[in-house]
Amino acid sequence: MTKDNGAQALEKARGLLASADAVCVLSGAGVSAESGVPTFRGEDGLWQSHSPGDLATPQAFRRDSRLVWEWYEWRRGKIRGCRPNPGHEALARFALGTRTVRIVTQNVDGLHEEAARRVAGSGDPSPALPLELHGSIVRVRCTRCSYKVPHRNPISTATPENLPSCPVCSALLRPDVVWFGESLDPAVLAEAFQAAQRSQVCLVVGTSALVQPAASVPLVTHEGGGYIIEVNPTPTSLSRLASLSLRGASGQVLPALLDGLATAGT
Ligand code: OAD
16 A cells, blocks of 8 residues: 555545444554643653653652652643643544444543543443553552552642552552553553454554554554554654554544544445
């Protein structure tokens, strides 16, 4: 298949999606960029001004939990002011339609879930709820026991004594995210790979596809004979495997790509 751009590529991509019974979506930071959430590796990306080793590892948290919490609280504060954009909403509408769609995200911002609930209204949002490979920044969990809860309200990081503690065992709470050097939840990962395996198309949106094992999700669809469609303003390491690369911002491309698609198999 050719990698032509513009309207022709969009129509080809709609054709592939229209004939697919099952679609897997892998999303990354780029899908939330238009909501105001910073990406990681772009010009203004978080890893340009911060070192992952100082802030996003279990060692960093053991060394200086206050500093790590301060950084996460800064990100949580930014995210509290962000709403889902038309890209999140188009994905949610698509997943709530007749096809089997599984949204797999590397994002920890909770915006796919917010879009799912908003679009579903009084209906059931669950088909559009994402598998969160890297956890969620709007949840906390205990560093010792199994306590885990949604948590959006501000956390005081002024002193180590102010940091939140577990109501069950009094140990320190931490953001419920996956840090570098930690394993992803095996059940979540297995579900993501199963979704990729049974899908005829993997739609890859707003990710540099550099972080494993997330970046392998589209490869599973590809190895099973399925297509990869990429939505990203710039080429990525996955572009060479993509049947179609739609070069644009996901908030604009996704509604044009997904809205009004024919029912699966028609
Ligand atoms: P990156 O920051 O690596 O990549 C973001 C991608 O989004 C880039 O390819 C951009 O070109 C693209 N992009 C930017 N604006 C866009 C827009 N409006 N529409 C569509 N695409 C856009 O972020 P991720 O690939 O998500 O992990 O990073 C993966 C993981 O690396 C993150 O989950 C995080 C990070 O370290 C952990 O924290 C464990």
